Amino acid sequence: MSEERILGLKVDVDTRRGMEEGVPALLSALSSAGVPATFFLSFGPDNSGKAITQLVRNPRFLFKMIRTNAPGLYGVKTALYGTFLKAPMIAKAFPGLCREIEARGHEVELHAWDHRAWQDTLPRRGERWIREWLDQGLSAYDGCLGHPPRAFGAPAWLLTEPAVAVLADSPWEYLSCTRAPSPFLLKGTGKVELPSDLPCLEEVGGPKGAGKILSALSAGGIHVLPVHAEVEGGIWSGAFADILRGARELGYRVAPLSEVVAIFKKRNLPERGFRxxxxxxxxxxxAV
Incomplete structure (x- = not known):
């Protein structure tokens, strides 16, 4: 049993609804719990409606949408953005809220420009497209916050070799792009990859799966919990509160990811690629 008990909260914001409604709700919940988080924001257009093509191509995706009550989590409008409804900007449309996240003592990093485009088309994209996509995200980030981000978290934890090559050329302090069980140096980049090693609520059965996450925390150690603004900042907020309460009872200290990665930078991490x-x-x- 590990004496270290540190928990990092990686909050991904994937949609307009997640930014507009989920982020304020999470800020309130985090304030009530007295803990910090690191928010990874999508800045560009919300093209969530284009995911409809995946419902036909991937039966697992259709089953997941049904199992997790996707309309309740994301809303009907989100399912139409980019198809029947114009794709609205996500974090770029809320510069004041971006700054409020930081003002409240949390961290803001870059998650995406167009989240859906990365998730659906990255495997067939080359370095030029990836670099242009990142440049748009970086420009929007700087326009909202007035400084560059320190970290990047890949949408859907999806990486390719061209993506890694582009990330290697950028001055990130760390990456958080995988679901690996432990941190490592991402081969070819020289950068620490700080993975989300715990499961999402959506992966463990929703609110009733909070106990499974707490069970994974019971042995101690340093962990990163993936959180989604649309989920834990929405109808599953009660389960998120249960996790925070349970982690505190288990003796965990919640820390921002910059502090977590600083701990691992002092250690001899293995260098490897992703799979x-x-x-x-x-x-x-x-990617793991």
Whole structure:
């Protein structure tokens, strides 16, 4: 049993609804719990409606949408953005809220420009497209916050070799792009990869799966919990509160990811590449 008990909260914001409604709700919940988090924001257009093509191509995705009550989590409008409704900007449309996150003592990093485009088309994209996509995200980030981000978290935890090559050329302090069980140096980049090693609520059965996450925390150690603004900042907020309460009872200290990665930078981490794996409860492969 590990004497270290540190928990990092990696909050991904994937949609307009997640930014507009989920982030304020999470800020309130985090304030009530007295803990910090690191928010990874999508800045560009919300093209969530284009995911409809995946419902036909991937039965696992359709099953996941049904199992997790996707309309309740994301809303009907989100399912139409980018198809029947114009794709609205996500974090770029809320510069004041971006700054409020930081003002409240949390961290803001870059998650995406167009989240759906990365998630659906990255495997066939080359370095030029990836670099242009990142540049748009970096420009929007700077326009909202007035400084560059320190970290990047890949949408859907999806990586390719061209993506790694582009990330290697950028001055990130660390990456958080995989679901690996422990941190490592991402080969070819020289950068620490701080993975989300715990499961998402959506992967463990929703609110009733909070106990499974707490069970994974029971042995101690340093962990990163993936949180989604649309989920834990929405109808599953009660389960998120249960996790925070349970982690505190287990003796965990919640720390921002910059502090977590600083701990690992002092350690002799293995250097390796990534591989793709289909994790339990997920519809698509992700990097580990």
């Amino acid at each position: 793709a794996a289909l994790l339990p409860g997920r519809a698509f492969h992700c």
